[in-house]
Amino acid sequence: MNKKWWKEAVVYQIYPRSFNDSNQDGIGDLRGIIEKIDYLDQLGVDAIWLNPVYKSPNDDNGYDISDYKAIMDEFGTMEDLEELMQVLDEHNIKLIMDLVLNHSSDEHHWFQKSRQSKDNPYRDYYIWRDGKNGGPPNNWQSFFGGSAWKYDQQTEQYYLHLFSEKQPDLNWENQELRAKIYEIINWWLEKGVDGFRLDVINLISKDQDFPDGKKEGLRGHEYFANGPRVHEFIQEMAAKTYNKYQAMTVGETPFVDKDEALNFVKAERKEFSMIIPFEHLEFDSKEGWAQISDWKLKELKDLMSDWQFKLQENNGWTSLYFCNHDQPRIVSRYGDDGQYRRESAKMLGTMLHTLRGTPFIYQGEEIGMTNINFDSLADFDDIETRAKIREEQAKGNLSQAEILEIANYRTRDNARTPMPWNEEEYAGFSETKPWLKLNSNYPEINVEKELAASDSIFKYYQKLIALRKKYPVFAYGKYKLLLAEHPDIYAYQRLGSKNNLLVLLNFSSQAAVFDLRTELSVNQAELLLTNYQSENKFSLKGSLKPYEARVYLL
Missing domain, CATH: 3.90.400.10 (Oligo-1,6-glucosidase; Domain 2)
Structure with a gap:
């Protein structure tokens, strides 16, 4: 068993601008994070991933870096970051920084x-x-x-510029540039950070003939995603920087399937600890941005199983996530943000924490935050959403109301609305109007209420994290799919050296019947966790309530 600290860890992602505002200017900051470390400690996480806090003109909310060794004024100072690192260290929480190396700001x-x-x-x-x-x-x-x-x-x-025109792409073909990038990475490692999430890192190598794109989708991606020298560049970077440390590295890799993923994460290739896959969050986008697609659970099960099998058979690893700063809230996509919000949020969390890989929690996911409901197209801040709105308006096929409905479902602003700490004005995030509108349901969905409730999503996440620490099978067990054809239930085992897990998840708003007698031959099991008040006696045949999750120790 190839043990690594990052395989056993649970990572909490912080979007600093929206987490907690300490100086009452409406923008979250580093000292705001310091104020909430006890909260993260209470949840039980092992590491935080910090979205970019470097100096930036903020054309793309910090992903346009103008100085890799300085802190954005809105977030504080380098001294604030050093204090944050010290406080995290006292709580035994590691720090993963977000690095953007495909492009810089045009103000760099x-x-x-x-x-x-x-x-x-x-x-x-x-x-x-x-x-x-x-x-x-x-x-x-x-x-x-x-x-x-x-x-x-x-x-x-x-x-x-593959992104905003204020984000010119760096030329990795230039050896002198690469040396400067490696010097920046080592500077941060020497400072004491524990690893990096590397933004769109598989775009760094472009076909040097720059031919016209012919494939469907984003034109040209076949020539700038997973380009001819991408692995050469990453292996060189790894050898000269983070592989000299016990660092965790997470490569964000659009346009990567399970087969290509192995080239980035097979242990012997020494490129990344894991990658961020995208395919499992594309089922509702099959028809493009302007149409929300129907999808079936079997599609998700098949895809997740393909990834699980491929990586475990080839000594590879992955991140497990549903939410991040670029994705709408999962309970509003794959769950039910109405009647069964609590149940479906817990069920989706159970899935992530019981598959093989490193689970990531995005701020607010642990309290079941939902998508927003902006009233006007003018309310959107996200640069990508604003571009999509303009595109649809130019086409003229949709009404303003239809565009607003789709934008509310799709926008990255869903993830970026300020963290609701309580039901006071501005949700305890700030004492002044925040940089982005709050989700209007913050009086009902906030941290204070979650901490007080006995059946809260937060407390359920605490249990999931505690179980992961107690039983190595959560991190290292092999994955085995069960009930492959069931239309509503995702069932699987994790097979470990000492214990086995059985996980049953109902993705439906209706009760769902299961029968495992032809697939398993066990008579008893301990119910480790469920999202319903339950005294279920173990049986291989039975039914699950709407969005019910059960985790058994066999």
Whole structure:
């Protein structure tokens, strides 16, 4: 058994801007996080992943970094971060920083120098090309809509930006640039951080012929995702930086399936501890952004099982998550944010904490936060959502009301509404109006109420985390799918050296009947956890209540 601290850990993701405001300017900050470390300790998490806190003009909420070794003024100072690290250390909680290495801000001094002239020493730190036929060098699209190329008048060339035009892509083909990136990573490791989440890291290698994209979806992605030198670059980076430490590394990798994932996470390849997969959160998006797709549980079971089998058979690892700063709230997507909000939030949490991989909790997930319901298209802050709204308005196929409904379901703002700590004005997040509207249901869904309730989602998450610490089978057990064809129940075992787990999850708002007699031959089991008040005697045949979850020790 290849034991690692990050395989046994539970990670809590903090979006600093929306977590807790200590200086009452409406924006969360580092001292606000320090004030809430006892809360995280009470939950029982082992590490926090901090979204970017570096100096940034905030075009994409910190994912446009202008100085990798300085802290954004809104969040505090480097001294505040050092104090946070010290307090985390006292609580035995590790710190994972978010690093953006595919692109920088256009306000970074590298880019400011790069755009001055074609022969500037920094020119080749970014990707500059001549136009073609009076337009951009090729037809690649930005993730935020429109062309991925921006014409720069000063030198009469285009630069590549796969995201906002204020996020120019770094040129990893340049060895000098790579050396500077590695120096930044080592600087943070020497400072004492315990690892990194690496933003869209599989986009760093581009096909140097820059051909036109032909595949469906985001045009050009076949030439800039998982490019020709991506593994060479990552292995070089790993060898020169984090592999010298006991660091946890999490690669965010869009356009990666289970087979490609192995190239990033097989232990012997020494690239990343794990990656962030996307496929399990795309079932409701099969028809594109503007249409919410129906999906069946069997699709999710098949996909999760394929990943589980592929990784365990090939000495690979993955992150387990439903929510993050880029994803709408899962209880509003795959659960029921109405009548069965508590039950479905607990059931979905049970799934993540009982599969093979490292579970990630996104702030507010542990209290069952739901999607927002903004009244106006003007309320959206997210740069991606605003681009999608403009796109749909230009097409003219949907009414404003229809666009608003879809935007409320899809927007990344769902994850970014301020954390509701209590039912007071501004939800205890701040004493002044927050940077983004609060979710209107914060008087009902907030931390204070969760901590007081005996059957709270928070207390259920505490139990899940405690069980993971008590039984190694949660981290290291092998995965075995059961009831593969059942339309409503996701059932599986985790097979360990000392114990086995049986997990039963009902994804339906109706009761669901199961019969495991042909798949299992056990007579007794201990009920470790359920999201209903239950004295269930173990049976291989029975029924689950709406969104019921049960975890048995066999």
